[in-house]
Amino acid sequence: MSGIEEVARRAGVSPATVSRALSGRGAVSPTTRDRVHGVARELGYVVSSSASALATGRMRNVGIVLPFLNRWFYGAVVEGAQSALLGQGYDLTLYNLGGGEEERRSVFEHFLLRKRVDAVIAVSLEPTPGEVQRLHELRKPIIGVGGPVPGVRTLSIDEVAVARLATEHLLGLGHRRIAHIGGGHTRELDFNLPSSRRTGFEQALRAVDAPPVPEWELRSDFTVPGGYAAAEQLLGGADRPTAIFAASDEMAIGAMLAARDLGLQVPRDVSIVGIDDHELAEFFGLTTVAQYPERQGRMAVDVLMTELDPRHPVPDAVDTPLPFDLVVRSSTARPAG
Amino acid sequence: MSGIEEVARRAGVSPATVSRALSGRGAVSPTTRDRVHGVARELGYVVSSSASALATGRMRNVGIVLPFLNRWFYGAVVEGAQSALLGQGYDLTLYNLGGGEEERRSVFEHFLLRKRVDAVIAVSLEPTPGEVQRLHELRKPIIGVGGPVPGVRTLSIDEVAVARLATEHLLGLGHRRIAHIGGGHTRELDFNLPSSRRTGFEQALRAVDAPPVPEWELRSDFTVPGGYAAAEQLLGGADRPTAIFAASDEMAIGAMLAARDLGLQVPRDVSIVGIDDHELAEFFGLTTVAQYPERQGRMAVDVLMTELDPRHPVPDAVDTPLPFDLVVRSSTARPAG
DNA sequence: ATGAAAGCGCTAACAT
């Protein structure tokens, strides 16, 4: 397992020059640079990241903390972040906080702070003020994806506006009897995304003087079965809504399946709209408001990379709004009659 | 940002003692151990992983390489591995090889070998002999999940047996007209899982003298839409099979949806069985052969941990078979008539 | 453009 010294010897230069040649920092004549690269390749030499990190203080590694991995949204964020990072020569280490409070504390205390990462991406997770302060003290950039965090740079869609857009689409089609399947109080999700979406929904209804019907506002858990159960309840009776706005595509898909099982046709008998633009939304013909999680992952990386740049101005803890778009497919139409 | 020296000073001991006290290696009197821990906590001191890694040669980090992240199976493997690792004080760094040949080479060349990881878990991915050799030279344990790899310790289910089990379930119910939706030649999956499953299917059929019908063996891509399209084709005509065995639950779910859209009832008109026990399998009442990806991730970690133990015997490159079980739900029944 | 030398912050012999 050859070290820099071996490369230096074979290339007939000093270790310092090898370091410069390989890292691209510092002046090296083209000739020696090529020679060094040649020798390195030949020897299969790769710098030891720990030695390099110890000397420079940079790990070239970022941590991503999230509540789930196996929800489409999170997977997509991770994929986006990962591939952006790969392009920069950075690694991504994963902290999946499925396990609750205990695991969470352990991650923050023992892992993130262990100088293992240069920066942190927190997805749908709100670090406590203490955690934020800790990170700041260590001068580790942190960026939140999914909701504003006080004192932290964040990337987030305007949840209220997204919900309003979805609801307005239904209203625009002529629906007035609209139900909402929102999120419940998942402890895992720190941001109050469920209630923001509900707020947008209600705002849109009130704007057209169609006050929300309490019985038509259900809470569920962002899963297909959850959406199914809620829709069954909404559509099972005689006095049913003509449209459903679900706070996620997975719930919307569950609702579509429930409608079908109840002998209802979508969109003839009931229109359904979701949020996300899940990979299966197109397959199901689901009208939805697209957010672009993969791009969100990439953007988070871009922001971190500029903040990691030593000549970067003091980072301002602002929230950057993210784009979203209504994607109309075949699950929504004018109400019958 | 205080270092070990500061802790040593405040605790009135030498850095060496602090190191011993904090790492638990080497004898330290209970009194000083507690004192050191106290000071460390007070100062918020955490060892620098790079310094520690440089001194010990251990990163306490394992890499996981996989072709996708956003397929249920892979997400589950990662979750299992991650949580097992967390318990051991290890991190997990993710190498998602979505991007094809180029990205793959780059990961193996520049990342895994950069001494960033102590070991690697390769999921459904077959390292080339060159890559395996490289890893061996660096004495980095590697374990494959998902199929035997020459020269590498692996964990895998017996794909042929799994497929046979699924098929035999249908045969046992009395089906003889059975179709198979298998995997295509996805470049991303290195193991010939698709063909192994097909082989098991055909073996089971031949064993009861019900030779497979070529037109009833379709290839698809492991997705819901893919399964839907294949099933549409199988079930669209008059001369249709009475049962379908899909090589993954996602395809099986697609097939169930297609059947319904064609006005067919499952299982009355057609029985459908999958493989995986996807998180939605229960919701859809899908009969399937469960494999336990999360447990597979955990097991991979267990194996690596013992191999990382310095007093471990030379690892034997064997393949450990993994358990699987038939889970009968409501998508299969005796054929009509 | 290149080299010499001093660390980066720990850990592990070895001594006591």
Next chain:
DNA sequence: ATGTTAGCGCTTTCAT
């Protein structure tokens, strides 16, 4: 049980 010492393998001034 604890301290001393010598690295681990790089990077980076500072010279030249």
